[in-house]
Amino acid sequence: MERVYTFAFSTRNFKKAASLFLDSISTFTMYEILLYETFIFYTVLTSIITLDRVSLKQKVVDAPEILTVLGKIPFLSEFLNSLYECQYKAFFSAFAGMAEQIKFDRYLNPHFRFYMREVRTVVYSQFLESYKSVMVDAMANAFGVSVDFIDQELSRFIAAGKLHCKIGKVAGVLETNRPDAKNALYKATIKQGDFLLNRIQKLFRVIDL
Structure with a gap:
């Protein structure tokens, strides 16, 4: 299982990593490999940049298994909750503290700059959404x-x-x-329709021959 997590990190597939962590919370038994606090640390960090707000609330912010140890990890509670509660000053303050932990983590260090950008993309997008x-x-x-x-x-x-x-x-x-979601869907539908029409026309040409 450790190899699966390591592979997800090494390929920057944080969405897959978050899914694996969340699915394993209630059955976590890898104490000889990973401290439970470290496991939750990875779970929260990967979830923040991959889950939508509703899923983040249900699976992370309100998760009893996470809440039991969240306060034991420096800055993590503030990092998570200030983001969800749109307290951006508090978030940036916690963000600075979290950066040091991420930078010196053996799995996350190679992706430090990438992760920092992804987190800022999430928080800026959330602010601008309103x-x-x-x-x-x-x-x-x-x-x-x-x-x-x-x-x-x-x-x-x-x-x-x-x-x-x-x-x-x-x-x-x-x-x-x-981007206008409806407009994007309309354009995609038109494009698919044109493609299908071209295929049908080519088929008729073959039949005529």
Whole structure:
């Protein structure tokens, strides 16, 4: 089983890792390999970047098995709960403490930068989900950081396609442009229809021959 977890980490398949951890909580018996606190540490970290809010609440935030040891792991309770409760200043404070633990963990260290980016993508996306537009300085204040810091962060994440928004430099307004799910589905349906039509036309040509 340890090899399965290690493989999931090494391939950065955190979604698979989270699923494995969550499925094993109630039957955890690997005490000779892993401390239960460390197991919960991995469970929470992988779940935060892979589960939606509803699933995170049900499977992690309110999970009795996790709650029993959550407070024993430095910064982890604040890291999890401040994210779920949208307390962004508290989250960034806990985030700094968690970074040291992640950096020196033998399994997570190779993916330190990747994980840090994924967590920030989650928290920035969650904040922006509530707005169609918001002032950059208001977002900076919510996170307890400088305007320059949040501006640089957002610029990098937008350029990388991690966030669906744009920054109006003059007015200092951040405008979200989240993909329209219905429109995307419509376009996908049209594309599939065109593909099917082309296949049918080719089939008729073959039959005519």
